[in-house]
Amino acid sequence: MKPSNTYIFETLKKRIINLEMKPGDAVQEKELIEEFGVSRTPVREALIKLGQIGLVETRPRVGTFVxxxxxxxxxxxxxxxxxLEGLAAELAARRAKDDQIKELFVIIERFSGYDIVRDYKLCINDDQRFHQIVRQASGNEMLIEILDQLNTKTARFLQSIEYVIDDFDWFYETLKNMAHAIEARDSEQARKTTEEHTLKFVNQMSRRFFGYMMP
Incomplete structure (x- = not known):
């Protein structure tokens, strides 16, 4: 069975976020057609979707670029x-399935074995996966779509700066607290803990790169 345009889209999105395809790189349609063994149509449809979320741009008579x-x-x-991350956690506390909650704790367990400098890419990817599970568990399709797009932008940025978590103990404990609140079906605590986690992280980014603190 040949890959769908959705599969091609997700594969290329992951490559761009992880900087396997770097900013400014040309996207070669012919090479993608050969790689995935498909016609031009699903590749072009995938590139259109990538363009809609700002990961590629097509320049008329020039080509498509990251x-x-x-x-x-x-x-x-x-x-x-x-x-929005807090809202997703609040809804997840009400709606998360047992297997989703289990995966949150599997990710937390992996974090306990990481070297935060050497394994910064794994930390970024697992942090993104943790929040992806939470928003998927929210069951709100509109919220999921919006947060997916936002996290695509922030994840690529974190990969580009080779971000290392400033305070790993705090980071690890707050992730555990978020997961425990969702497991306990405590929607208020899930939202509160997630908002505190997100605000502290955002303020770290703001001080370092944007020159101000979030209100």
Missing amino acids: TQIDLKSVQNAYEVKKN
Whole structure:
């Protein structure tokens, strides 16, 4: 069975976020057609979707390229995420399935074995996966879509700066607290803990890169 345009889209999105495809790189349609063994249509559909979320841009009569990382766009994404992550956790505490909760604790266990400098890529990826599970567990399709787009911007930025967690103990404990609140079906605590976690992280980013603190 040949890959769908959704599979191609997700594969290329992951490559761009992880900087396997770097800002400014040309996207070669012919090479992608050969790699995935498909016609031009699913590749082009995938590239259109990537363009809609700002990961590639097509220049008429020139080609398609991976976009540059726009710091203002990253800043805007963090400002919006600050409130929406808490809402996702609140809903997840009401709606999360047992297997989703189990995976949250599996991720937390992996964190306990990481070297935060050597394994910064794994830390970023697992942090993104943790929040992805939470928003998927929210069961709100609109919220999931919005947060997916926001996290695409912030994850690529974190990979580009080779971000190392400033206070790993705090980070690890707050993730555990978020997971325990969701497991306990305590929606109020899940939201509160997630908002505190997100705000502290966003303020770290703001001080370092944007020159101000979030309200």
